[in-house]
Amino acid sequence: MKKAMDNMGVRSLGCFAHTLQLVVNEGLLSQRSVSDAVASCQHIVGHFKHSPLAYSRLHDIQIQMQMQPKRLQQDVRTRWNSTYFMIDSLLEQRRALGAYVADHGLPTTLTVNQWTLLEKTMTVLAPFEELTRKVSSSTASAADVIPAVTVLRRILAKENEADSGIKTMKTTLLQAVNKRFSTVEDEPLYALATLLDPRYKDRYFTGADSTKHVKDILTQELQEADLRSSTAIMHQASEASEPAEKAPRLEAAAAAPPPPPSKSSFMEEFDQILEEHEDPGEASSSSTAVQVHTFFTERTIATSDNPYQYWGVNRHRFPDLAATAIKYLCAPCTSVESERLFSTASNIVDEKRNRLTPERAEMLVFMRKNLPLLLRLVQAVQRHLLQS
Structure with missing residues (x-):
């Protein structure tokens, strides 16, 4: 796919969900204690998946214990969140599984320490699961990547009393996030899409230098678009003002060369970052600069709002920005x-x-x-x- 994009001369991005998969595998599931507990979970679920009789017995136990009958979730190696859902289903059926083991036995069992470790693993992975759902929606775009990474870093770096026993997990995951997404703000497609999204604007960049750099890129992009627009208008005006008698005859026109073709806690962290940022920039006299200044000084819209509807309503106020936003906000961030x-x-x-x-x-x-x-x-x- 990369080779196809290169051959067509189209700028492309990697799948954000796939990179997130690598982060979890490298940062958490590579830990021996966690991987051993997950392997035990896979054996337990596999036992029930391959034995209808075992599932029937587990179902009867769930009914006797007045629990909602529920099948255990099998994980898929290429989707880390399936492992999350597998652990969640096992924790939910912990009492039923304990009763099943007492009467029928299992190929492997989880120790008390492993159950505790799985509970802590669920706590650490909860923001990752919410992020995966967010970027896997049909409306997710490249603009969601930089804000999501910024929020994820803050959540993993934040320490509180509930972190007892999972600090190492969070530190390992934070290191993996920093390694895999170290250059995300340097990618123009991600940066410009984020800048032109009215939900995010320039509030989620981690440094003043990166913010200034991407704004300079946006200014250059707007200037080039304005230049192309002015050239097209002048060309149309010259054609319209040309006298009809001076137009070339059909024979001469046929000989002329043709013109060239036109060329949760997770969401709370989002809101907290928005409250911490303000943009007091100074306006310039040019029309494009005024649009940019006005856009960035206005409040962001809610993260649950639709950025495409915003540009549909405000395209008359910010015509240059709207045209550029259409160009960059259409890029999806995953292959989902x-x-x-x-x-x-x-x-x-x-x-x-x-x-x-x-x-x-x-x-x-x-x-x-x-x-x-x-x-x-x-x-x-x-x-x-x-x-x-």
Whole structure:
């Protein structure tokens, strides 16, 4: 995929969720005590997954203990949060598993120390799980990466009384985060997307130098866009002002060369960072500089709001910034949504529908993924017609 992007001359980013997977594996699951406890969890869940009789017995025990019947979660090696959910399901069924072991036995059991270690591991991984869900949504963009990393670093570096016994875990994870995301603010795609997101702006950069650097990049980008726009307007004006009698005849025009083609706690930490930052910058006399100054001095919108709706409403106030925001906010930060698209195609073209033509399959996939958007568009048109 990297080679394809390079051959097309398209700037690309790695999958943020995949890098987060490497952080957890390197920072936490590489610890011997944690990996041994997780391996025991995998053996326990595997025992029930491969034995319907064992699951039936566990189900009966859950009913006898007046617990909600629930199947244990199996983890997947390539998805660290599946390990999180596996540990969570085991902790939830701890009493039922204890009763099962007393009567039937298991291939392996967890010691008291291991149960305690798993509880602490869940506490440490909770922000990572929330972050994974956030960046895996269909609306997540490259703008979510820098704020998420900043918040994650602050949570892991913060010490409190509840950290007893998990300080080493948090320190190890913090080191892994700093190693894997050390250059995230130097990547222009991440930096400009964050800067142009009205939920974040310049509030989540870790240093004044990095903030100034990315603002300089934004200024240069706006100047180049303004120059291209001015050139296009002048070209159109010169064509419109040319007298009709001086226009070349059809034969001459045919010979002329063609013109070139147009070229939670987690969220609380977000809010706390916003409260700590203010931008008192000074306005300049140019129109673009005024737009930039006004945009950054205004309050950010809520993190739950939609940045695309913001730019749709404010594109008349900040036309230059809106055009640049459209360019950078469209970049996703993970490959999750594209994998969902592949799953949609595999659900449509299966063994019982294997004679679909490529054109028909593409139409069905398009309808499946875009039907909610099309319905909202139809409803908006209907409301507009009723109001008019």
